[in-house]
Amino acid sequence: MSMIDEAVQQADQTAAVLAQPGALSKLGDLFASCFPAASARLVADQRTWQVAGAAAQDSLTAAGVPQAEPFVLPGEPELYARYENVELVRQALAGGDAVAVAIGSGTLNDLVKRASDELGRRYAVVATAASMDGYTAFGASISRDGYKQTLDCPAPLLAVADYDIMAQAPSVMNASGYGDLLGKVVAGADWILADALGVEPIDATVWSLVQASLRSALSDPAGVKAGQAAAVAELSEGLVMSGLAMQAYHGSRPASGSEHLFAHLWEMEGLGVDLKPRRLSHGFKVGLGSIAMAALYELVLELDWSQIDPAAAARRWPSWSQRAALIETKFASSDLTVAALAQSQAKYVDAGAVEARLADLIAQWPALRQRLADQLLPAAELQTRLRTVGAPASPGDIGLTWAALRDTYSRAQLIRSRYTVLDLLAEAAELEPLADRLFEADGFWGRQRG
Ligand SMILES: [Zn+2]
Structure with a gap:
């Protein structure tokens, strides 16, 4: 068993982590086993969509996972983890019952993590850069009323870290x-x-x-x-x-x-x-x-x-x-x-x-x-x-x-x-x-x- 698999057994919010080169191709199968019968909605920004959007879609399709229309935020200006953006993501997700799959790093993951929890849903993340340790952590670092704070919310049920993609991050x-x-x-x-x-x-x-x-x-x-x-x-x-x-x-x-x-x-x-x-x-x-x-x-x-x-x-x-x-x-x-x-x-x-x-x-x-x-x-x-x-x-x-x-x-x-x-x-x-x-x-x- 890998070091990460052993750690997942100690953790109580995340059910599965796949971290290896090429991991994104397994997203669909993992999603289907973590969220049986659920549909997926990819949430990305224009940059992360370009990096991993199509491959994520293909993997979900191959595994027979129904998908709602992806929600793609602008790439410019750089997305900011402010509470208004949590509301934006939550409102988009509230239009259906799909499980969100965040494609991105710190900010995008935090926005989807918090927005999903506010809807009483779990979520999945596809990591696009080795930029912080929040992919598998609980809590979201969000600026609210001009004051950066950690808002409570559980870690993703599923995290996929494709080292091939992360090595190409800025x-x-x-x-x-x-x-x-x-x-x-x-x-x-x-x-x-x-x-x-x-x-x-x-x-x-x-x-x-x-x-x-x-x-x-x-x-x-x-x-x-x-x-x-x-x-x-x-x-x-x-x-x-x-x-x-x-x-x-x-x-x-x-x-x-x-x-x-x-x-x-x-x-x-x-x-x-x-x-x-x-x-x-x-x-x-x-x-x-x-x-x-x-x-x-x-x-x-x-x-x-x-x-x-x-x-x-x-x-x-x-x-x-x-x-x-x-x-x-x-x-x-x-x-x-x-x-x-x-x-x-x-x-x-x-x-x-x-x-x-x-x-x-x-x-x-x-x-x-x-x-x-x-x-x-x-x-x-x-x-x-x-x-x-x-x-x-x-x-x-x-x-x-x-x-x-x-x-x-x-x-x-x-x-x-x-x-x-x-x-x-x-x-x-x-x-x-x-x-x-x-x-x-x-x-x-x-x-x-x-
Ligand atoms: Zn830190």
């Missing part, structure tokens, strides 16, 4: 997927930390779905950029595994840590949303967040934790009302402030718990430090790989000022209840000093700033 799209997958290096370190401190134990089965093949999936950024079949296949497989791991875990912890908090904050604030010809992708933000967090982790690993006094840190730890007052000053948007208050309160612990957690960390630091060091890669290495794959690798590349990047270190921790190294550092009163050091003349970012 290289910036596969570079985005590389950035998203690179984030799993940092996310793994954050989970190790949360596990060691008793915040969120590691589920060993789920952990291995993401981490066991991660190093090999990330091993050939030059091959991904060149569209080499083997490199894109490994990357695609890593992304599919990541989505299935989230399903198996019923949460995003296996695939998302502090690096995603950086990306989510930039996403929610609309960074790069107007870039032409392509919007700043999720994976590009995650990639830069991964460099940023790997650099911070290097300082964490160098820190002499035996010099940290848990009792003194506990005395400096703010009450919830002090913390809430600080959060009120951090975000321009009131929606974000409200969300950050709720998320931060969910993980707020009192001074006694902070003291105990730091004492626990110090007691197990040598062994924990080794686990973290084994998991992580140097920030400079991540930066080189992202440049090689053709992804942004410094703040200027994504239109972020040095000051805004520095500020993200202080704010990212506030927007989600997930416990990461950012929380540990905040509790130890080390977050601001260490983040400042990164921007000093000899710090990781300071050296690049010149």
